[in-house]
Amino acid sequence: MPSPYLPLEQAITALRAVMALDTPADVVLSRYFRENPMLGNKDRAFIAELVFGVLRRKRSLEAATGKGTPRQLALAWLVRVQGMNMRQLEPHLRGPELDMVPQIKALDLATQPLAVQWDVPDWLAERWLAIYGAEAAARLAQALLHPAPLDLRVNTLRARRDDMLAVLNAAGMSATATPYSPVGVRMADKPVLAKYKPFLEGQIEIQDEGSQLLGYLVAPRRGEMVVDFCAGAGGKTLLLGALMHSTGRLYAFDVSEKRLAKLKPRLKRSGLSNLTPQLITSENDTRIKRLAGKIDRVLVDAPCSGMGTLRRNPDLKWRQSPDSVAELSAKQTAILAAASRLVKPGGRLVYATCSLLPEENEQVVEAFIAANPRFVLKNAAEILQQQHVALDTGDYLRLNPAEHGTDGFFAAVLEAS
Numbered sequence: 001m002p003s004p005y006l007p008l009e010q011a012i013t014a015l016r017a018v019m020a021l022d023t024p025a026d027v028v029l030s031r032y033f034r035e036n037p038m039l040g041n042k043d044r045a046f047i048a049e050l051v052f053g054v055l056r057r058k059r060s061l062e063a064a065t066g067k068g069t070p071r072q073l074a075l076a077w078l079v080r081v082q083g084m085n086m087r088q089l090e091p092h093l094r095g096p097e098l099d100m101v102p103q104i105k106a107l108d109l110a111t112q113p114l115a116v117q118w119d120v121p122d123w124l125a126e127r128w129l130a131i132y133g134a135e136a137a138a139r140l141a142q143a144l145l146h147p148a149p150l151d152l153r154v155n156t157l158r159a160r161r162d163d164m165l166a167v168l169n170a171a172g173m174s175a176t177a178t179p180y181s182p183v184g185v186r187m188a189d190k191p192v193l194a195k196y197k198p199f200l201e202g203q204i205e206i207q208d209e210g211s212q213l214l215g216y217l218v219a220p221r222r223g224e225m226v227v228d229f230c231a232g233a234g235g236k237t238l239l240l241g242a243l244m245h246s247t248g249r250l251y252a253f254d255v256s257e258k259r260l261a262k263l264k265p266r267l268k269r270s271g272l273s274n275l276t277p278q279l280i281t282s283e284n285d286t287r288i289k290r291l292a293g294k295i296d297r298v299l300v301d302a303p304c305s306g307m308g309t310l311r312r313n314p315d316l317k318w319r320q321s322p323d324s325v326a327e328l329s330a331k332q333t334a335i336l337a338a339a340s341r342l343v344k345p346g347g348r349l350v351y352a353t354c355s356l357l358p359e360e361n362e363q364v365v366e367a368f369i370a371a372n373p374r375f376v377l378k379n380a381a382e383i384l385q386q387q388h389v390a391l392d393t394g395d396y397l398r399l400n401p402a403e404h405g406t407d408g409f410f411a412a413v414l415e416a417s
């Protein structure tokens, strides 16, 4: 039961900063915590829960409060999501807020438009309705309203999954094997792992199961030349390196120095010795050109709207728009074309996003194949089966949080002739 000493005022201050929606919520929140070092762990946990809770349900909380200042939204979250009663709330309420509570409670979501029920902007509700139909879209919306579980990947260079499961459970952390990824572990809770020995020793990494599965579509082999074209902080790169048994050559490209810098400590823990991180200026960087036609496997984990990751980044649904999606789609098209030039005859190109929108996915791939007939689409389910992953979503890999319990991912496997 929530204590009457909730740091509600601090949570509202943090929420106000986040609600500007001009910077990723996690960045704003980290800054707020840095600027307020006196906050204890419990206070921080409550503030983060409230801020992300309000972001998840902003639309319905606005409907319940009339319009919704950050303070009203925070109170509405305590009432509607946390189920706080009047007695628990009273110490936090000011003047007329006392009368607002019954009104906040009263809103029946079933009477509201779908976009309010699903807690998304109108444009996204319309897209989901067109793509999935009302029932499946409602299931997806529900799944995306809940926080994601903590998934780990066992680094097979350093440990075996069965052993890691035993170690984690013996340490009192309830852990089970993920249903699809052969190296995934799903945690029942969210223990802090930063100082945990197996984490520091590189036996485990934090990685969503869906993200792990993309590595099995690339399926690099020992001794190959492999490029992770949009490597970021290296989530997928590290798995590719482990699948290569740290042999051959693995390049990690990215235009973001900050993201590549985050790869460094992870790389150190991982024990990989075949990885070359490379900062590039754009997808047309001249350093890329010398690798043209030489690469066995290329992964393009393209920058995208992140609409499949709303469980983790609920602010994205308020920060993206049809215009930003159109811009991303043009960027994705350019990156895929540039990356494809690296692939040697017989080589493999995997295009992936964590979006669920066809304009960032199927449409990008279909236009690419039409313009580049040397590439053919391979069946993703067959490739996964070869990797001992039993998951059939058709030619394309389409991971849906409502069906698969992973983040939403799309991937297409293309083979060059």
Ligand SMILES: C[S@@+](CC[C@H](N)C(=O)[O-])C[C@H]1O[C@@H](n2cnc3c(N)ncnc32)[C@H](O)[C@@H]1O
Pocket (backbone or CB within 6 Å): 211, 229, 230, 231, 232, 233, 234, 235, 236, 237, 253, 254, 255, 256, 259, 282, 283, 301, 302, 303, 304, 335
């Ligand atoms: C979806 S994220 C990659 C996440 C990463 N693969 C992982 O698993 O952690 C997309 C990345 O593309 C990078 N990016 C954006 N434009 C790019 C470009 N023109 N060429 C290469 N990378 C680019 C971004 O900096 C970002 O790190």
